[in-house]
Amino acid sequence: xxxxxxxxxxxxxxxxxxxxxxxxxxxxxxxxxxxxxxxxxxxxxxxxxxxxxxxxxxxxxxxxxxxxxxxxxxxxxxxxxxxxxxxxxxxxxxxxxxxxxxxxxxxxxxxxxxxxxxxxxxxxxxxxxxxxxxxxxxxxxxxxxxxxxxxxxxxxxxxxxxxxxxxxxxxxxxxxxxxxxxxxxxxxxxxxxxxxxxxxxxxxxxxxxxxxxxxxxxxxxxxxxxxxxxxxxxxxxxxxxxxxxxxxxxxxxxxxxxxxxxxxxxxxxxxxxxxxxxxxxxxxxxxxxxxxxxxxxxxxxxxxxxxxxxxxxxxxxxxxxxxxxxxxxxxxxxxxxxxxx
Numbered sequence: 001x002x003x004x005x006x007x008x009x010x011x012x013x014x015x016x017x018x019x020x021x022x023x024x025x026x027x028x029x030x031x032x033x034x035x036x037x038x039x040x041x042x043x044x045x046x047x048x049x050x051x052x053x054x055x056x057x058x059x060x061x062x063x064x065x066x067x068x069x070x071x072x073x074x075x076x077x078x079x080x081x082x083x084x085x086x087x088x089x090x091x092x093x094x095x096x097x098x099x100x101x102x103x104x105x106x107x108x109x110x111x112x113x114x115x116x117x118x119x120x121x122x123x124x125x126x127x128x129x130x131x132x133x134x135x136x137x138x139x140x141x142x143x144x145x146x147x148x149x150x151x152x153x154x155x156x157x158x159x160x161x162x163x164x165x166x167x168x169x170x171x172x173x174x175x176x177x178x179x180x181x182x183x184x185x186x187x188x189x190x191x192x193x194x195x196x197x198x199x200x201x202x203x204x205x206x207x208x209x210x211x212x213x214x215x216x217x218x219x220x221x222x223x224x225x226x227x228x229x230x231x232x233x234x235x236x237x238x239x240x241x242x243x244x245x246x247x248x249x250x251x252x253x254x255x256x257x258x259x260x261x262x263x264x265x266x267x268x269x270x271x272x273x274x275x276x277x278x279x280x281x282x283x284x285x286x287x288x289x290x291x292x293x294x295x296x297x298x299x300x301x302x303x304x305x306x307x308x309x310x311x312x313x314x315x316x317x318x319x320x321x322x323x324x325x326x327x328x329x330x331x332x333x334x335x336x337x338x339x340x341x
Contacts, residue, residue: 070100074124091115093124110276126296126322130161141214141236145170150212154186157322160297163189168293206230221248236261297321
């Protein structure tokens with residue numbers, strides 16, 4: 001079994017749990033490449049995936065992962081063994097087990113992907129974790145071309161990418177979002193229909209569309225009954241988030257009658273080998289679609305030192321797409337944010 005590297009970062013620390021948490025700046029030793037295959041990348045950092053945990057409490061992370069948030073990063077390789085497929089100075093992005101709110105990260109080479117010339121570092125930092133989440137979730141649900149897929153949170157960082165990837169795979173996509181304008185933007189991304197969950201009875205509207213074969217759910221307990229009603233016979237509900245609770249009632253009679261399945265999946269606590277396999281699949285199936293058919297939607301960039309403002313944006317519901325944390329670096333013309341091409 002491949003050993004995952006010990007990882008240390010300069011970054012932020014969290015004080016508190018759930019909605020009561022604060023994001024505070026902190027300092028730590030720079031990461032070192034002490035195991036074969038470790039990588040030290042330095043540049044823009046994806047911020048949305050490391051936002052506040054569900055109200056029910058923090059989500060488990062991979063063994064040995066840093067305590068502070070951040071599941072993805074983009075930048076340039078600053079150190080790599082001579083035998084590595086990655087070279088110093090190469091632009092890359094990476095799936096992390098945590099600790100991405102940082103100036104530097106060390107990551108196993110199997111979790112690294114190249115950055116397309118037409119994709120900025122900010123966009124790359126918003127792409128890898130969401131792509132891995134979407135691909136692994138669709139695979140868990142055995143979703144295939146021709147299936148109808150309902151994406152909850154279609155205006156979020158994962159949701160905006162899920163719409164694009166599912167549509168590119170030949171699936172018919174339905175989505176929910178908070179407000180008619182956000183629903184309209186989901187349709188622009190590739191959803192056949194998008195529903196305003198604040199003003200419409202989305203479950204009945206999905207049923208009127210023939211129901212969903214697969215539902216990607218970030219809501220959790222509050223939507224359990226409505227999700228089950230929206231499923232077709234043989235449908236699969238995949239829970240990937242718990243924004244509105246972790247405990248709910250399930251109508252087992254309806255579950256049996258529909259021969260439906262309820263699945264749960266997460267990236268954070270998977271062992272290295274499983275995450276590496278997901279990254280490899282993303283490289284094969286999603287990366288060729290970037291940036292023409294699939295591109296991350298970035299709502300805003302926020303300096304790393306102001307991570308609390310990124311959290312505020314996410315909690316407010318204002319963001320459409322990802323919120324990306326950026327770092328400043330010394331250059332010939334002074335300090336600047338990570339490249340925005």
